[in-house]
Amino acid sequence: MKVHTLFWISVSSLLVCTMSASEWKKKCEEEWGLQGAPMPDSVDWRLVYEARPLGRNLLKNPSPHGNPLPESDFDYRTRDGPPPREPQGDFSGWTTSTEKLPEKKTNIPPGAVVCSSIENSWFSMEQVVDLKAEGLWDELLDEFQPAIAIQDWYKAIQLEEHAFELHVKLLGADKSTVISEHSVQPTEAPYTESATWKMVSHMFSSYGPGVRYVHFKHRLKNMFRDGVGADFFQTLSSDSSVIITPNHPPVTPTNTSLSLS
Structure with a gap:
């Protein structure tokens, strides 16, 4: 049959x-x-x-601290159970590292009992985007030089004046030659309660030939308070993006706030 x-x-x-x-x-x-x-x-x-290398976000796992904005209501403080000592989130796709900062010294009167200590640290998250592996070609990058739009959202711990940094570099084929770069270190108003996410952005254009990689790195400051009133305060990031576009739209303002309260 x-x-x-x-x-x-x-x-x-x-x-x-x-x-x-x-x-x-x-x-x-x-x-x-x-x-x-x-x-x-x-x-x-x-x-x-x-x-589809143009018009899409080339970063992996762009929202390691929860859902993209504005739906996220993730709090930067641990409310239930003992506080952690390390950043919390899904960091797959990112290379991470922690830099412990010296403990702050204050004038403590002789004989006084120290009930708590404060430990600050920078938590770094970085990715390297291989533009050719994502589908772009040499002639486009070298001659046409499409715009490379960078954007990042963060929510600071509001306990430090400097709690967030963004550093982006356009690299050559050897991954070490820096063809163009941009850094931003916003200043916060410490000790103010806020549910505000802030956005930073930058548009690379006319950056010159030879770009093959984008190195994207942000540093988030965290604070661990031990002893009485122990707690962990964490700066958050969300909706990070690296987007290649053949057009050159207006650059988004580099300091935008979005209140979730």
């Missing part, structure tokens, strides 16, 4: 399978607004289109 297997293929899928190299190239050009950009025939435009 013969067994016949039937396969159903949609018209759209059939068209995709039969598209020529030039048609894939035209599809990329039209959908991403690449008119005038160098688009050599040596590039596999189907793979580029499927990778």
Whole structure:
């Protein structure tokens, strides 16, 4: 007995399978607004289109401290149980490190009993984005130099004047040559209760040829208070992004606040 297997293929899928190299190239050009950009025939435009390197966030796990804004209501203080001593969150996709800071010294009268101590630390999170691995090509990066938009949201512990830093570098093929860089270190108003997330951003453009990697790093200050009233105060980050766009939209203000209260 013969067994016949039937396969159903949609018209759209059939068209995709039969598209020529030039048609894939035209599809990329039209959908991403690449008119005038160098688009050599040596590039596999189907793979580029499927990778979709333009207009999407190239960072992995962009919201390590909870849901993206404004839905997140994650509190920077631990409310239940004993306080942790280390940052809490999902840090997959990030390289992390902790820098302990010297304990602050205060004038303590002779014979006084110290009931608590305070330990500050910087918690660093960083990623390196390989632009070519994400689907971009040499000629686009070197000649057309598409805009590279950087954005980050943070919620400071409000106990320190400097609780957040963002450092971004555009690197060459050797991962060590810095072609362009941008850093921001906002100043906070300490000891003020706030449920405000703040956004920092920057747009790289006309940065010169040779860029192949984006090194994205932010430093978040945390505070552990031991003894009486023990607690852990944590600076949070959310919605970090590195987005490549062929257009050059206006730069978003570099100090924007969003109140969640």
